[in-house]
Amino acid sequence: MHSLWKKIEQSSLETWPALHSKKVGGWNVRLSDGYSKRSNSVSTLEDIDPDVTLEDQIVSCEADYHKAGLPVVFKMTPFTQPSELDQQLHLHNYQIQDETRVQYRSLAGIEEEYK
Numbered sequence: 001m002h003s004l005w006k007k008i009e010q011s012s013l014e015t016w017p018a019l020h021s022k023k024v025g026g027w028n029v030r031l032s033d034g035y036s037k038r039s040n041s042v043s044t045l046e047d048i049d050p051d052v053t054l055e056d057q058i059v060s061c062e063a064d065y066h067k068a069g070l071p072v073v074f075k076m077t078p079f080t081q082p083s084e085l086d087q088q089l090h091l092h093n094y095q096i097q098d099e100t101r102v103q104y105r106s107l108a109g110i111e112e113e114y115k
Contacts, residue, residue, distance in 0.1 A: 006045070006079050008102060013043055024064070025049035025057050026081070031068050037098065041073040047081040054088050073097070 018030035018039040026046035032039035048057045065072040074089055076096075 002078075004104075005102075008104060009045065009077055009079060012038070012102070013045075020068075022064075024060055025052050027057070027061065029061055029064050031064065031070060033068070033070070037073050037075070040070055041075040043075050044080040044085060045077070054082060054085065058088065058092065 013028065013030075016036075016038050018032045020031040022029050024042075025048040027048065028043040028045070030039050030041055030043060034040060042061045048054065052060075061074070062072050072094075074085070074094065076086060080086065
């Protein structure tokens, strides 16, 4: 089940693209000049470069958002890497803003249900 959830998360990033996106040490920094956190957030699905400290990684991402004049948002999921990111962001006074729930359903047999 865990791998399915991660695939759904990765697919959502691809189907709701940002205007500007770049990789920063394994994370995907997404900037779209708007209010949508989905396309204006740091996707933390991959681990950071082992030669970079977590603190430097956070500061680098923050600089991109400050330069764009956008609030810094880190998208936290059960797949966030590294796992200690949540605690580190708390030390930077980040707070949970919104919670999102994703639902899915198998489409097998759906045609029969709607005949």
